[in-house]
Amino acid sequence: VVKIENVSKIYSLGDVQVEALKNVSFSVEEGEFLSVMGASGSGKSTLMNIIGCLDTPTSGDYFIEGRNVSGLSGDELADIRKHKIGFVFQGFNLLPRMSALENVKLPMLYNGVKPHDREGKAMEALEMVGLADRAHHQPQQLSGGQQQRVAIARALVNDASMILADEPTGNLDSRTSLDIMELFAELNRKLGRTVIQVTHEPEMASFSRRILTFRDGAILKDERESQV
Amino acid sequence: VVKIENVSKIYSLGDVQVEALKNVSFSVEEGEFLSVMGASGSGKSTLMNIIGCLDTPTSGDYFIEGRNVSGLSGDELADIRKHKIGFVFQGFNLLPRMSALENVKLPMLYNGVKPHDREGKAMEALEMVGLADRAHHQPQQLSGGQQQRVAIARALVNDASMILADEPTGNLDSRTSLDIMELFAELNRKLGRTVIQVTHEPEMASFSRRILTFRDGAILKDERESQV
Ligand SMILES: Nc1ncnc2c1ncn2[C@@H]1O[C@H](COP(=O)(O)OP(=O)(O)OP(=O)(O)O)[C@@H](O)[C@H]1O
Ligand SMILES: Nc1ncnc2c1ncn2[C@@H]1O[C@H](COP(=O)(O)OP(=O)(O)OP(=O)(O)O)[C@@H](O)[C@H]1O
Numbered sequence: 001v002v003k004i005e006n007v008s009k010i011y012s013l014g015d016v017q018v019e020a021l022k023n024v025s026f027s028v029e030e031g032e033f034l035s036v037m038g039a040s041g042s043g044k045s046t047l048m049n050i051i052g053c054l055d056t057p058t059s060g061d062y063f064i065e066g067r068n069v070s071g072l073s074g075d076e077l078a079d080i081r082k083h084k085i086g087f088v089f090q091g092f093n094l095l096p097r098m099s100a101l102e103n104v105k106l107p108m109l110y111n112g113v114k115p116h117d118r119e120g121k122a123m124e125a126l127e128m129v130g131l132a133d134r135a136h137h138q139p140q141q142l143s144g145g146q147q148q149r150v151a152i153a154r155a156l157v158n159d160a161s162m163i164l165a166d167e168p169t170g171n172l173d174s175r176t177s178l179d180i181m182e183l184f185a186e187l188n189r190k191l192g193r194t195v196i197q198v199t200h201e202p203e204m205a206s207f208s209r210r211i212l213t214f215r216d217g218a219i220l221k222d223e224r225e226s227q228v
Numbered sequence: 229v230v231k232i233e234n235v236s237k238i239y240s241l242g243d244v245q246v247e248a249l250k251n252v253s254f255s256v257e258e259g260e261f262l263s264v265m266g267a268s269g270s271g272k273s274t275l276m277n278i279i280g281c282l283d284t285p286t287s288g289d290y291f292i293e294g295r296n297v298s299g300l301s302g303d304e305l306a307d308i309r310k311h312k313i314g315f316v317f318q319g320f321n322l323l324p325r326m327s328a329l330e331n332v333k334l335p336m337l338y339n340g341v342k343p344h345d346r347e348g349k350a351m352e353a354l355e356m357v358g359l360a361d362r363a364h365h366q367p368q369q370l371s372g373g374q375q376q377r378v379a380i381a382r383a384l385v386n387d388a389s390m391i392l393a394d395e396p397t398g399n400l401d402s403r404t405s406l407d408i409m410e411l412f413a414e415l416n417r418k419l420g421r422t423v424i425q426v427t428h429e430p431e432m433a434s435f436s437r438r439i440l441t442f443r444d445g446a447i448l449k450d451e452r453e454s455q456v
């Protein structure tokens with residue numbers, strides 16, 4: 001469902017070139033649960049932004065469901081982001097002047113979900129992350145881990161077939177982190193959703209069945225859980 | 229050096245009261261290395277903001293170096309924040325249009341450090357967190373973990389006697405997290421700086437000699453490493 005082929009990403013700052021990704025190639029089947037690990041600055045978020053159609057490679061090709069993303073128009077890309085992908089940002093990216101509930105409802109505004117149904121779906125997503133009682137708080141009235149969970153709920157609310165989560169448990173205690181991992185595992189196992197997460201914690205990575213480890217913008221290893 | 233006495237913090241949202249801290253009391257000696265743990269939403273950041281003189285309790289008293297903070301003027305509080313405390317925010321709080329180096333220099337502008345010396349001290353702090361080669365990047369040109377480390381460097385640059393760090397390794401891989409913990413341990417051991425950190429990770433808490441665990445706004449346990 002996701003195919004990355006010889007993808008490189010170079011940032012130019014003045015006359016300095018930062019090679020964030022170097023000739024990366026791999027593919028992900030539908031229904032996989034994959035973790036991406038690697039040192040700070042090794043290119044994980046850059047990769048996630050490309051997979052999530054939020055950024056384009058400097059060179060190389062990216063295919064989503066068989067279609068080459070570089071051949072798609074701005075509208076077609078926006079369409080994929082709206083319907084096929086639920087994205088949890090490393091920095092959360094919540095809108096500050098809206099409540100948690102309104103933030104979670106946002107993706108549905110562009111998706112033709114009826115106003116009457118949005119409230120129910122958004123509350124259900126908040127319940128899944130344990131925040132039903134914080135629905136009317138704004139981000140600045142929430143703890144760091146609560147904001148992170150609102151960002152997770154927002155990524156789930158469109159029933160997207162692919163969940164991309166950039167460090168979804170960085171601000172959560174062990175108990176809450178495990179709850180979130182079990183939630184992802186359930187969405188993957190029962191609903192067949194493809195889950196790709198960036199994580200720094202081996203315990204969280206153990207919920208997935210495959211781990212890609214990055215180093216300095218390139219894949220260091222690709223380990224799959226052996227079939228038992 | 230820090231004494232929290234019967235401190236409570238209540239947020240009012242409409243007619244709902246959120247008791248973020250409930251009658252909390254404890255004290256911290258100069259030169260201690262303390263970790264604060266607890267579930268997401270249990271009051272840790274609220275506590276840190278009070279200790280860091282960024283917020284005031286709804287009731288109860290807070291003494292810093294023997295002086296009751298509620299008796300101090302706005303100027304005196306700003307003075308304490310500038311000179312006595314280095315604060316690492318859970319959300320980093322970097323200024324977006326300035327480079328990492330300029331962000332790290334900021335606390336020194338208000339401290340009378342000569343312009344000539346600021347550059348050197350800021351670069352030294354960036355080196356301590358492994359980011360000398362990212363000095364001229366702006367926050368949006370840095371990875372999540374790099375932004376977190378710039379926030380840490382900024383907290384160290386004033387040689388403050390107390391370091392308050394709210395989840396300093398949430399976005400860092402294991403290797404880099406250990407580097408940061410060793411840095412804190414060294415500043416504590418060699419320079420006698422008081423370090424209070426909020427962390428979700430037991431491995432990081434093990435670098436400290438005392439762990440306060442919070443639950444629902446109150447102290448659940450206060451464990452000190454036994455003298456060996
Ligand atoms: N401005 C506010 N208005 C209302 N409630 C608030 C406000 N700020 C925080 N809260 C609530 O106070 C409680 C404690 O928040 P705090 O940020 O201290 O938690 P925390 O322990 O730091 O959590 P985390 O580990 O998720 O960062 C939370 O339940 C939060 O919803
Ligand atoms: N806009 C940009 N301009 C220049 N360099 C950038 C830009 N964005 C990212 N970088 C650099 O690209 C590299 C990879 O960044 P990326 O955010 O993908 O890392 P990461 O693996 O997600 O790190 P972390 O674990 O710290 O979140 C970093 O060294 C960073 O400094």
Ligand SMILES: [Mg+2]
Nearest residue numbers: 045090371372
């Ligand atoms: Mg990242």
Ligand SMILES: [Mg+2]
Nearest residue numbers: 143144273318
């Ligand atoms: Mg917090």
